[in-house]
Amino acid sequence: MSGIPGRVRAMENIAQTTFRPGDAGYDDESAGFQTGCTVRPDLIVAATDAEEVRRAVAHAAAHGLPVGVQATGHGRPGPSQGGVLISTRRMDGVRIDPVTRTARIEAGVRWGQVVAAAAPYGLAPLSGSAPTVGAVSYTLGGGLGLLARQFGYTADHVRAIEVVTGDGEPRRVTSGELYWALLGAGAGLGVVTAIEIGLVPVTRLYGGGILFGDGPADDVARAYLEWAATVPDELTSSLGVMVYPDLPMVPAHLRGRRVTAVRVAYTGSAAAGERLVAPLRAIGPALEDSLRELPYTDSATIHNDPDQPHAYYGDNAMLSGLDADAFGEVLRLTGPDQPVWTVTQLSPLGGALRTPAPNAVPYREAAYAVRTLSLVTPDTDVAAIRALYEKVYGGLGARVLGRSLNFVFGAGERPEGLYDAETLERIGRVKAAYDPGDLFRRPGGGPGRPS
Numbered sequence: 306m307s308g309i310p311g312r313v314r315a316m317e318n319i320a321q322t323t324f325r326p327g328d329a330g331y332d333d334e335s336a337g338f339q340t341g342c343t344v345r346p347d348l349i350v351a352a353t354d355a356e357e358v359r360r361a362v363a364h365a366a367a368h369g370l371p372v373g374v375q376a377t378g379h380g381r382p383g384p385s386q387g388g389v390l391i392s393t394r395r396m397d398g399v400r401i402d403p404v405t406r407t408a409r410i411e412a413g414v415r416w417g418q419v420v421a422a423a424a425p426y427g428l429a430p431l432s433g434s435a436p437t438v439g440a441v442s443y444t445l446g447g448g449l450g451l452l453a454r455q456f457g458y459t460a461d462h463v464r465a466i467e468v469v470t471g472d473g474e475p476r477r478v479t480s481g482e483l484y485w486a487l488l489g490a491g492a493g494l495g496v497v498t499a500i501e502i503g504l505v506p507v508t509r510l511y512g513g514g515i516l517f518g519d520g521p522a523d524d525v526a527r528a529y530l531e532w533a534a535t536v537p538d539e540l541t542s543s544l545g546v547m548v549y550p551d552l553p554m555v556p557a558h559l560r561g562r563r564v565t566a567v568r569v570a571y572t573g574s575a576a577a578g579e580r581l582v583a584p585l586r587a588i589g590p591a592l593e594d595s596l597r598e599l600p601y602t603d604s605a606t607i608h609n610d611p612d613q614p615h616a617y618y619g620d621n622a623m624l625s626g627l628d629a630d631a632f633g634e635v636l637r638l639t640g641p642d643q644p645v646w647t648v649t650q651l652s653p654l655g656g657a658l659r660t661p662a663p664n665a666v667p668y669r670e671a672a673y674a675v676r677t678l679s680l681v682t683p684d685t686d687v688a689a690i691r692a693l694y695e696k697v698y699g700g701l702g703a704r705v706l707g708r709s710l711n712f713v714f715g716a717g718e719r720p721e722g723l724y725d726a727e728t729l730e731r732i733g734r735v736k737a738a739y740d741p742g743d744l745f746r747r748p749g750g751g752p753g754r755p756s
């Protein structure tokens with residue numbers, strides 16, 4: 306079939322649009338936001354609905370092929386060589402029910418679409434920092450959103466899941482073991498074709514970012530940690546430290562500088578927000594201060610995450626506790642004099658994230674998440690990044706409870722710690738029942754078959 310021009314053709318009655326290596330459109334369809342992992346499936350099924358997903362899974366099962374799923378390619382990867390990749394980007398329907406305050410979100414939808422669709426009803430989804438991230442996969446990994454401390458994990462708000470499991474059956478679940486396991490480990494069990502999720506009555510926020518450039522980053526971090534311990538659950542924040550690249554797309558006043566950014570999202574009034582952030586402003590002179598009242602539809606400006614595809618490697622640790630000295634050591638290890646360029650982030654957790662929910666999202670007792678992300682270029686020595694991260698996370702010692710699946714980027718070859726032992730065992734039992742052929746094997750990035 307190679308060499309036939311055009312992207313659209315029928316293939317074995319699986320779907321209207323499929324691609325084989327060499328086909329026009331194959332590279333575009335297999336590409337994702339994360340450019341650091343090459344995905345070369347033997348067949349890409351560009352699904353438009355749940356029936357095409359079902360047929361793609363049936364085809365893979367009949368031929369014993371591994372299956373990967375891709376919406377936007379922010380997280381990646383499923384199987385990278387051979388097998389079937391189900392591309393869901395055409396499944397982009399969002400339906401809002403303002404009466405039940407629910408959104409039905411198809412597999413290929415990005416958060417920005419849901420935010421825009423819910424806003425006219427005075428509602429918002431529990432979305433994250435970047436509007437371009439896929440809403441379904443984000444939620445299957447737990448979902449640590451802008452308002453996480455007030456409302457908990459995004460997964461905790463899921464009311465129904467439509468899924469084609471590895472045994473080829475389309476199902477709709479609202480409770481039970483499969484529902485429990487999909488929310489936390491969904492990528493290893495099947496293709497979720499849509500979710501129904503509760504929305505919150507939020508139309509505006511007080512928030513934004515305050516960027517500090519002078520003085521050592523750990524002084525800001527020390528003051529931030531003290532401050533974060535005092536704020537109410539209605540305020541979710543994070544701290545990020547990075548050296549801005551000296552590139553034309555970076556504002557001139559930030560280029561080449563080591564910057565410590567505190568990001569804030571608070572659902573209380575602007576006046577109360579101003580009072581709450583006063584100690585942050587007192588830390589010292591800011592390079593930028595965008596703290597203000599803003600509509601939820603502008604919430605992407607709080608973090609201003611990059612929107613251009615690039616290659617990155619990232620990992621994280623969920624921590625039982627953290628003091629300024631220990632975090633100061635993390636900042637030293639990831640500082641500008643190190644050979645690996647790293648963004649280091651710290652998120653205080655707690656609040657509603659601690660509330661138990663009937664799903665497999667682990668480590669609810671965690672008080673902090675520390676994340677590191679390094680840019681990867683063709684010259685990057687990924688082994689050096691791995692070695693650095695081992696030092697960083699190893700140094701945090703017994704505080705480390707485990708790792709959050711959503712913030713593992715390219716580091717999935719190390720599956721340890723993604724779940725506690727009890728959760729992993731329970732997921733394994735669900736996997737054996739619903740994906741008995743292990744079609745959705747994730748290379749280290751998710752649960753495998755029970756051993």
Ligand SMILES: Cc1cc2nc3c(=O)[nH]c(=O)nc-3n(C[C@H](O)[C@H](O)[C@H](O)COP(=O)(O)OP(=O)(O)OC[C@H]3O[C@@H](n4cnc5c(N)ncnc54)[C@H](O)[C@@H]3O)c2cc1C
Nearest residue numbers: 375376377378379380381433434439442443448449492497
């Ligand atoms: C810039 C950026 C900002 C982020 N911000 C946040 C944040 O604020 N909070 C947070 O919690 N996370 C955040 N993340 C992490 C993000 O939620 C995960 O990487 C998520 O998996 C991305 O989903 P995707 O659909 O965009 O990516 P994809 O790479 O398309 O999907 C990731 C993986 O999920 C699986 N998958 C995708 N779709 C399905 C499906 N329909 N059914 C079953 N499995 C599926 C596949 O295994 C796939 O390989 C961020 C990531 C980036 C790069």
